[in-house]
Amino acid sequence: MDFQEIWGQEQVVQYLRSSLEKERLAPSLILHGPEGVGKTFLALLLARNLICARGNGQACGNCSGCRKIDPPNSHHPDLRRIHPTGREIRIQQIRDLVREIQVRPLEGRRKVFLIEPADRLTTEASNALLKTLEEPPSRGAILLITPNYHSLLPTVRSRCQALRLQPLAADLVARFLITAQNLPEADAELIASITEGRIARAATFDFPRFHKRRKRLLNLLADLQGRRYGAAVLRNAEQMANSAEDLVEELDTLLLLFRDIARLVYSPGEAPIANRDLREELLKLAERFSHRAYQMVERIEETRRDLQKNVNRYLATQVLLFDLAGAGHAGDPGSGPLRRRVALPGHP
Ligand SMILES: [Zn+2]
Structure with a gap:
């Protein structure tokens, strides 16, 4: 070697x-x-x-x-x-x-x-x-x-x-995964685009785990649109904030989704996205969140930064999820929280 x-x-x-x-x-x-x-x-x-x-x-x-x-x-x-x-x-x-x-x-x-x-x-x-x-x-x-x-x-x-x-070009990482790890081409390309050229991360990427987490987050976004969004927020916040390490992964995945959604808001036709296999689903979310998708990218990043400052991670997650519910309902008055926020010190 x-x-x-x-x-x-x-x-x-x-x-x-x-x-x-x-x-x-x-x-x-x-x-x-x-x-x-x-x-x-x-x-x-x-x-x-x-x-x-x-x-x-x-x-x-x-x-x-x-x-x-x-x-x-x-x-x-x-x-x-x-x-x-x-x-x-x-x-x-x-x-x-x-x-x-x-x-x-x-x-x-x-x-x-x-x-x-x-x-x-x-x-x-x-x-x-x-x-x-x-x-x-x-x-x-x-x-x-x-x-x-x-x-x-x-x-x-x-x-x-x-x-x-x-970082490497995504196609080089994909080729590495295909030749060195025998991954199928579609999986290799997806992992390469998700890990953004970081080959060591790609090599140890837990694909099944990522798949499961991403699916759960998409279900969560669907639940936040329903009338019982309040219960969904509380339940999911508790689950997501269970461990500090998991929460970082959850937020990273959520961020990956929202960056794609935000890209699709302005160029639904050809924008390159990381979650290539979800284009149809993300296009629907882009319609739902519209320009607020950008605000959500910022909110998720802000929450990640807050967590490093030792804020209460359960409350921080709750506030973020209420914001996501509000942003997703904004075009649909009468059914949603309309940016109602829970009172939290530091989050007026
Ligand atoms: Zn030697």
Whole structure:
């Protein structure tokens, strides 16, 4: 296995290949780019190239060391992966790194430290890392992985070589799913468009689960149109807000639907949409929500942001669902709530 398993990042891969060949790769690297484009996978392949004791700047792919770093289950004594404990990567974890990187590698050519996500480094931890980033021992390497390049301290950024991974064109992701995962073409194209070119997300996408959730949300939108929408709001808000993690997924899917609905409002004929298989159904919703579909996209985004600020997720979901009911009824006075809102602090 080699960098050829990396899809659609030609520039980055070419840079890595040639610097490994010339043995001139910067020892401290930042791999950044949106969530789900394959940063971790690339970092592990790179670690393999750095660690393999048989290859000459390139992993042989066959030795026991190489096999131990086969993504995604990579366990090698010279590969250390540092993740947050709790919400942060703490100074003690970095002090351990600073000490361990000085020790000779046990089996490989180099000792590699993966810090992920590096934007969780506390300021103290970042500061403790600076000297080692600048001058790591010749047999050490540090790879920082993050979706938020600019949330790293400038002093960290200036000591590393940064490589940015891009989202892929949807047709490339679809081709990957067809060839590497044997998916049927229609499913592959749909997943590619839903995951917006983030190949790592596409590779682990739980399609049946997504299907089920999307179907339930469409049923919910139908229920919100009925006369008993109030009961539907309460019941669904409770279900959706049951766990914080699920709620984020629910809102992401709802957002995906409403972005499509909003696109279809203004160009029902040819607008490219993510949920391609639902075009007919979404066109009907576009008629129902009309220009208010855009407001709903904003409301869903706003709710997602609110949730990060620790608002009561049940109440926040309830308010959002009442708004959706109101927006869907607006052209149909007499049957709906007409933007009636529940009273909630911060939501006058
Ligand atoms: Zn090897």
